[in-house]
Amino acid sequence: MKIVIVGTGYVGLVTGACLAEVGTEVVCVDVNTAKIERLQNDVLPIYEPGLLEIVKRNRQDGRLFFTTDLASALPGAEVVFIAVGTPPGEDGSADLQYVLQVASQIGQLMEHYLVIVTKSTVPVGTAAQVNRAVKNSLDARQRILDYDVASNPEFLKEGAAVNDFMKPDRIVVGVNTAKARQTLEQLYHPFLLNGHPILFMDIASAEMTKYAANAMLATRISYMNDIANLCGLVGADINQVRKGIGSDPRIGKHFLYPGIGYGGSCFPKDVKALMQTGREYGYQLRILDAVEAVNEDQKKLLFGKVLRHFDGDIRNKKFAVWGLSFKPNTDDMREAPSLVLIDSLLEAGAIVSVYDPVAMEEAHGYLGNSVTYAEDMYNAAENAVAVLLATEWNTFRMPDWQRLRSLMQSPLLFDGRNIYDNVQLTQLGFTYYGIGKTTDTVNALIQ
Ligand SMILES: NC(=O)c1ccc[n+]([C@@H]2O[C@H](COP(=O)([O-])OP(=O)(O)OC[C@H]3O[C@@H](n4cnc5c(N)ncnc54)[C@H](O)[C@@H]3O)[C@@H](O)[C@H]2O)c1
Structure with a gap:
């Protein structure tokens, strides 16, 4: 089977590489x-564990190709995926211009039956717009060709994308013809051999499933952040509370970690787009209003703790920020909470030194010369009055505390991801602030 993927970003590249890995011929x-x-020289535009090996292997084996020329890619293909970006428009709705451009182009170039699949995250009703765009192009060519439009939203997580694609919790496919269903069933057959479920449904439900999933996950994060903030005030410890509630199977232990807010290329824009869909239909998604509001505040939380600790004056003081990407195992900086934190520090006159295991180059594009880029986590902390942990990379989990202490101006740590043991750190002489921990209450009372 031959397929074409239009848009070779996080989703398109991972999808293409993984489908080639199971024997499909793929043109990205x-x-x-x-x-x-x-990419034609095996240089990846993104950091994603395990992806380079798959790209190299499948290119060498002659199953994975990269081109800028859609016309040359389409002959012989059975399925075309649209995996281009859907950034937020001014009103928060998903901007569909790239998706519809590609749909028009497919209509201009296709010569035989195709299943045209939206893999980009798109609001309900987009498949119908894609259908119209393809048809308009065909009409302009005065051609009548059979094709189907389907929806196959992607659920991979950056940082674990290859594993998520190869071993999916579920594959969601929205179709409205038996032919499209059969083609996509055949395409995904290799993944079903190991028992991974494929869920066929109508197209609107498939489109909605993706938004409902991301909005649910964002809701869990904001809920836990809200509870964590209350824990910090009343003298409870969110880590204990998290374990206590997570052991209830109705709640489950995953995705219950408080922190400095969600970011990345998906949750913020997908929450906004779903709210906008609601507004278009005269329905207000009140829970998501709160989810967003909590998240906006949460991104400012660590900075608020810093300011309180220093009585509002951090001018010319040096702070080390550990971790820049919006989450570990990716270099993606889109909507990273670290950026909000760094902006606030700089605006208040602080000097900022940053370190991230892989996102340093990407960070340059966002931060320019406003910060210093350290060689490693210790170098960042030299002469700093505090370390602020923004992203919980594994490499930050067990620092050499004695060394760190000896390098810093003062042993002070703001743990934006609750990965450190506050008792241990206090014993080591550090002043420690986390998110929703009892020491926060103690420190607040001492101030
Ligand atoms: N990044 C994720 O973790 C993730 C997960 C699930 C779903 N999604 C969704 O998948 C879609 C793509 O996201 P992404 O993160 O891969 O985006 P991305 O920005 O990394 O990649 C998009 C790519 O599309 C290309 N492109 C734009 N217009 C084009 C055109 N007309 N023809 C060919 N290529 C074109 C761009 O050059 C870019 O390389 C979005 O809708 C996103 O919401 C993303």
């Missing part, structure tokens, strides 16, 4: 010439 198309040239 992108308008970004530099990106395609790099």
Whole structure:
């Protein structure tokens, strides 16, 4: 089977590489010439564990190709995935211009039956718009060709994307013809051999499933952040509370970690887009209003603790920020909470030194010369009055505390991801602030 993927970003590249890995012939198309040239030389545009090996292997084996030319990619293909970006428009709705551009182009170039699949995250009703765009292009060519439009939202997590694609919890496919269903069942057959479920449904439900999933996950984060903040005030410890509630199977232990807010390329924009869909239909998603509001406040929380600790004056004081990407195991900086934290520190006159295991180059694009880029976590902390942990990379989990203490101006730690043991750190002489821990209450009372 041959497939084409249009848009070779996080989703398109991982999808293409993983489908090639199970024997499909895949052509990945992108308008970004530099990106395609790099990929043709096995240079990945993103950091994603395990992806490079798969790309290299499948390119060498002649199953994975990269091009900027959609026309040359389409002949012989049975399925075309649209995996381009759907950034938020001014009103928060998903901007569909790239998706619809690709749909029009497919209509201009196709010569035989295709299943045209939206893999980008798109609101309910998009498949119908894609259908119209393809049809308009065909009409303009005065051609009548059979095709189907389907929806196959992607649930991979950056940082674990290859594993998520190869071993999916579920594959969601929205179709409205038996032919499209059969084609996609065949495409995903290799993944079903190991018992991973494929859920066929109508197209609107498939489109909605993706938003409902991301909004649910964002809700869990904001809920836990809200409870954590209350824990800090009343003298409870969110880590204990998290374990206590997570052991109830109705709640489950995953995705219950408080922190400095959600970020990344998906949750913020998908929550906004779902709220906008609600507004378009005259329905207000009140829970998501609160989810967003809590998240906005949470991104400012650590900075608020810093300011309180220093009585509002951090001018010319040096702070080390550990972790920049929006979560570990990716170099993606889109909507990273670390950026909000760093902006606030800089605005208040602080000096900021940053370190991230993989996102340093990416961070340059966002932070320019406003911060210093350290060689490692200890170098970042030299002469700093405090370390602020923004992203919980494994490498930050067990620092050499004595060494760190000797390098810093003062042993002070703001743990934005609750990965450290407050009791141990207090014993080591550090002043410690976490999210929703009893020491926060103690420190607040001492102030
Ligand atoms: N990143 C994730 O973790 C993730 C997970 C699930 C779903 N999604 C969704 O998948 C979609 C893509 O996200 P992403 O993170 O991969 O985006 P991305 O920005 O990394 O990649 C999009 C790619 O599309 C290319 N492109 C734009 N217009 C094009 C055109 N007309 N023809 C060919 N290529 C074109 C861009 O050059 C870019 O390389 C979005 O809708 C996103 O919400 C993302």
